[in-house]
Amino acid sequence: MNAPVELHHFTLSATGEAGGEVTFQLGGRLSLDNLTAFLSAVEAETTRWQPRRLWWDLKGLEFLDTAATLMLHKLAADRRSAGIPCEFLHLSPEARRLFQLVRWEEFLAAAAPAPKKRPWFLERLGDWTLEIAADVSELITFVGGLILELLAVPFRPRRVRWGEVITAMKRVGVDGLPIITLLSFLLGLIVAFLSALQLKQFGANIYVADLTAIAMVQELGPIMTGVMVAGRSGSAFAAEIGTMKVNEEVDALATMGFDPVRFLAVPKVLASLVVLPLLTYYADLFGILGGMVVGFVSLDLTAYTFLKQVQASITLFDILYGTAKSLVFAVLIAGIGCQRGFQVRGGAEAVGAATTSAVVASIFMIIVMDSAFAVARQFLRPYTII
Amino acid sequence: MPAVITQSPREQPAAPPAREAVIVVENLTCAFGERVILEKVSFEVYRGEIFVVLGGSGCGKSTLLKHLIGLYPPAAGRIVVNGIDITSGDEQALARMRREIGVLFQSGALFGSMTLGQNVALPLEEYTDLPPEAIDLLVRLKLRLVNLAGFEDYLPEELSGGMKKRAGLARALALDPDLLFFDEPSAGLDPVTAVELDTLIKGLNAGLGATMVVVTHELQSIFNIAHRVIMLDKDAKGIIAEGDPFYLKEHSPDPRVVNFFNRRPSGG
Numbered sequence: 001m002n003a004p005v006e007l008h009h010f011t012l013s014a015t016g017e018a019g020g021e022v023t024f025q026l027g028g029r030l031s032l033d034n035l036t037a038f039l040s041a042v043e044a045e046t047t048r049w050q051p052r053r054l055w056w057d058l059k060g061l062e063f064l065d066t067a068a069t070l071m072l073h074k075l076a077a078d079r080r081s082a083g084i085p086c087e088f089l090h091l092s093p094e095a096r097r098l099f100q101l102v103r104w105e106e107f108l109a110a111a112a113p114a115p116k117k118r119p120w121f122l123e124r125l126g127d128w129t130l131e132i133a134a135d136v137s138e139l140i141t142f143v144g145g146l147i148l149e150l151l152a153v154p155f156r157p158r159r160v161r162w163g164e165v166i167t168a169m170k171r172v173g174v175d176g177l178p179i180i181t182l183l184s185f186l187l188g189l190i191v192a193f194l195s196a197l198q199l200k201q202f203g204a205n206i207y208v209a210d211l212t213a214i215a216m217v218q219e220l221g222p223i224m225t226g227v228m229v230a231g232r233s234g235s236a237f238a239a240e241i242g243t244m245k246v247n248e249e250v251d252a253l254a255t256m257g258f259d260p261v262r263f264l265a266v267p268k269v270l271a272s273l274v275v276l277p278l279l280t281y282y283a284d285l286f287g288i289l290g291g292m293v294v295g296f297v298s299l300d301l302t303a304y305t306f307l308k309q310v311q312a313s314i315t316l317f318d319i320l321y322g323t324a325k326s327l328v329f330a331v332l333i334a335g336i337g338c339q340r341g342f343q344v345r346g347g348a349e350a351v352g353a354a355t356t357s358a359v360v361a362s363i364f365m366i367i368v369m370d371s372a373f374a375v376a377r378q379f380l381r382p383y384t385i386i
Numbered sequence: 387m388p389a390v391i392t393q394s395p396r397e398q399p400a401a402p403p404a405r406e407a408v409i410v411v412e413n414l415t416c417a418f419g420e421r422v423i424l425e426k427v428s429f430e431v432y433r434g435e436i437f438v439v440l441g442g443s444g445c446g447k448s449t450l451l452k453h454l455i456g457l458y459p460p461a462a463g464r465i466v467v468n469g470i471d472i473t474s475g476d477e478q479a480l481a482r483m484r485r486e487i488g489v490l491f492q493s494g495a496l497f498g499s500m501t502l503g504q505n506v507a508l509p510l511e512e513y514t515d516l517p518p519e520a521i522d523l524l525v526r527l528k529l530r531l532v533n534l535a536g537f538e539d540y541l542p543e544e545l546s547g548g549m550k551k552r553a554g555l556a557r558a559l560a561l562d563p564d565l566l567f568f569d570e571p572s573a574g575l576d577p578v579t580a581v582e583l584d585t586l587i588k589g590l591n592a593g594l595g596a597t598m599v600v601v602t603h604e605l606q607s608i609f610n611i612a613h614r615v616i617m618l619d620k621d622a623k624g625i626i627a628e629g630d631p632f633y634l635k636e637h638s639p640d641p642r643v644v645n646f647f648n649r650r651p652s653g654g
Contacts, residue, residue, distance in 0.1 A: 032510075033514075065594075066527060098594075
């Protein structure tokens with residue numbers, strides 16, 4: 001809306017003797033529209049006349065609004081503090097009413113609110129640390145509660161809203177297939193290309209298949225799927241629950257006797273637990289296919305040789321390892337998404353912040369947990385027979 | 387020698403006649419697609435009065451209000467606000483009209499990411515070139531007019547429902563509009579807060595001389611503040627009564643009107 005500002009008409013004429021008693025005669029309409037011009041006009045006239053005493057004659061004034069009234073008082077107060085006594089003359093009944101409404105004396109009595117003091121660096125650092133500690137403890141409490149709820153599912157399966165689970169599975173899984181297909185295929189392609197460049201030098205072309213397969217199944221498949229699901233669905237969970245929180249729908253659930261976590265979070269986490277491993281296998285498959293295309297096109301490997309090599313390079317342990325990761329990621333992504341949603345206080349902006357924070361925290365946790373898995377694997381591998 | 391400063395001389399507006407119509411609605415039809423909410427409604431709102439639009443739930447009160455402030459285009463008819471025809475399809479006219487009105491929405495509609503001070507300052511910063519100190523003073527004045535002095539640095543979420551409404555009113559008052567619209571001002575407020583808000587509306591009407599259009603179905607509010615009312619009805623799809631609420635309560639020939647004002651079920 002860029003409406004032109006209606007400029008109404010005001011007049012300001014000064015009479016009296018320069019350096020002595022001066023009267024400012026005001027006329028016309030004085031309102032928010034022409035206030036800036038009026039302020040500078042008064043400044044100019046004051047400088048020109050240098051009055052020792054000032055009368056403001058409002059006789060000719062046809063219209064005045066609260067903004068103009070306030071500014072008249074402000075101008076007079078500024079002059080009084082500069083040692084020039086000021087007086088208003090000929091107030092119309094409307095002006096008198098506005099003067100009463102504005103009650104300038106109260107403005108003078110009430111000092112301007114002190115601007116909020118910006119805390120010192122150490123204070124902010126402390127606040128920040130406490131905030132993070134509270135956040136982590138809240139997250140742990142929430143995920144803990146969630147896991148207890150999940151453990152209770154096999155014993156009381158009727159408590160779960162399975163309809164919701166199916167809907168969430170569709171949203172997290174089926175709807176995500178196209179993008180995951182494309183991304184994992186390209187990822188496999190990239191890994192294969194990168195390794196092909198190096199391995200070609202040693203005539204070890206065939207090991208491109210091993211590298212692609214191991215990279216996809218052990219690391220890239222679970223991580224990329226996790227990141228994609230965090231971006232697509234973790235954010236959606238946070239936004240959905242956050243908006244419900246703002247609209248008091250979560251409170252409504254609680255007052256109806258439902259546990260909001262069981263009602264809203266459990267179906268989403270269950271759905272993610274089912275869908276994320278499947279998505280991961282799917283990503284692994286397409287990643288390997290991407291590698292196979294590279295092998296086929298630029299390394300003269302046949303599909304049969306490539307797949308045979310892949311089969312030889314991956315063990316059941318690798319697949320289980322990837323599955324375990326994706327299960328942990330599923331709980332993290334869905335859990336963090338829901339928890340950030342439940343944390344929302346306030347309005348639209350808080351929902352946005354929760355969504356961002358859900359994605360950032362999920363991806364961060366995915367990487368952290370992935371590192372933990374890598375370390376754990378070093379100790380686990382020797383004891384496995386599969 | 388007197389110095390005369392004259393700024394952008396224009397034609398002086400004519401002195402207002404005794405009952406000058408600020409809003410003129412002619413044969414307004416409001417519809418959502420095929421569903422007609424109001425049909426051929428005509429009325430006028432006069433300068434300086436508190437004009438209340440009332441009626442039972444679903445009769446189209448809020449729809450009418452949204453048409454008056456140009457949020458919904460009418461299916462047919464004409465709306466003239468402050469001499470500006472807002473149904474002509476001229477976007478600029480609509481923008482000019484909106485610059486001259488203030489609207490208090492049902493829940494206050496404060497921007498959640500800004501403090502009260504920033505909420506009130508926003509229109510002042512966007513539409514005027516006043517220096518920051520002047521804007522600061524004006525913000526304090528507006529918040530004080532609605533009894534929220536000292537709450538400049540509060541965020542809307544830190545306030546109660548009644549305070550949010552008052553803050554919304556302060557923002558609506560920011561540009562000194564001479565026409566104010568209120569959508570259900572007392573809905574969701576406790577009786578004491580509701581009466582305080584009514585008193586505030588009356589006080590501002592008297593102090594600022596602003597015209598006010600209030601949509602409500604709270605009987606107490608209506609008797610408290612209204613100078614004149616129109617009553618809408620869902621089945622009639624239009625106005626079934628117009629005038630002074632006290633008179634209508636006792637003397638209306640229409641049982642629907644009498645039932646409404648006397649809190650009687652429509653059967654008896």
